[in-house]
Amino acid sequence: GAGVSQSPSNKVTEKGKDVELRCDPISGHTALYWYRQSLGQGLEFLIYFQGNSAPDKSGLPSDRFSAERTGGSVSTLTIQRTQQEDSAVYLCASSSRGSWDRGGGYTFGSGTRLTVV
Amino acid sequence: GENVEQHPSTLSVQEGDSAVIKCTYSDSASNYFPWYKQELGKRPQLIIDIRSNVGEKKDQRIAVTLNKTAKHFSLHITETQPEDSAVYFCAATLNTGGFKTIFGAGTRLFVKA
Numbered sequence: 001g002a003g004v005s006q007s008p009s010n011k012v013t014e015k016g017k018d019v020e021l022r023c024d025p026i027s028g029h030t031a032l033y034w035y036r037q038s039l040g041q042g043l044e045f046l047i048y049f050q051g052n053s054a055p056d057k058s059g060l061p062s063d064r065f066s067a068e069r070t071g072g073s074v075s076t077l078t079i080q081r082t083q084q085e086d087s088a089v090y091l092c093a094s095s096s097r098g099s100w101d102r103g104g105g106y107t108f109g110s111g112t113r114l115t116v117v
Numbered sequence: 118g119e120n121v122e123q124h125p126s127t128l129s130v131q132e133g134d135s136a137v138i139k140c141t142y143s144d145s146a147s148n149y150f151p152w153y154k155q156e157l158g159k160r161p162q163l164i165i166d167i168r169s170n171v172g173e174k175k176d177q178r179i180a181v182t183l184n185k186t187a188k189h190f191s192l193h194i195t196e197t198q199p200e201d202s203a204v205y206f207c208a209a210t211l212n213t214g215g216f217k218t219i220f221g222a223g224t225r226l227f228v229k230a
Contacts, residue, residue, distance in 0.1 A: 031216060042222040043206060056217060095216060105151040108160040
């Protein structure tokens with residue numbers, strides 16, 4: 001697609017429920033990243049996928065968080081047994097090799113605002 | 118792993134004045150340093166970037182400087198305008214086969230008219 005698409009844009013869930021957040025990167029982008037942004041805070045790295053390599057999961061805050069990237073394209077971030085502290089905006093970004101060689105960095109999606117009540 | 122520190126957390130300037138945001142990074146292997154601007158309720162947007170083989174880069178009213186030895190880099194905005202008001206994030210990217218980027222905590226810039 002023309003940009004990075006994320007769905008849903010907003011999600012309200014009850015504490016203890018599982019949620020799935022979806023990211024559809026720019027077509028042809030080999031790298032996909034998930035970040036979390038709590039209200040008024042910075043961008044916290046969660047996980048990234050690069051091509052067919054094993055993902056870098058070093059930023060996932062607990063084992064309740066997991067992510068998959070199927071077919072090298074769409075990614076799903078799953079949060080199990082949600083807690084109130086999981087409330088944040090979850091941002092996805094993608095990039096191609098060319099993004100770094102030519103400059104341009106990441107392209108971010110609009111994010112999913114997750115509220116756990 | 119990489120750690121990026123950013124200062125100040127909040128910056129208020131008068132329209133027309135300059136604004137400077139400073140960042141430090143910890144991993145000397147980081148080789149690409151983008152800056153993002155995030156307006157309220159919107160996604161971060163890249164505004165300028167610099168590579169480790171360059172000391173300074175300028176784009177109209179925005180300039181970035183990089184001191185590899187000290188592991189410092191800075192964003193300079195001249196002739197600030199109210200529409201420059203936003204949160205600015207610095208970042209450091211490590212090329213480990215992929216491109217893992219760690220962001221600073223952000224600087225909230227207010228430009229007063």
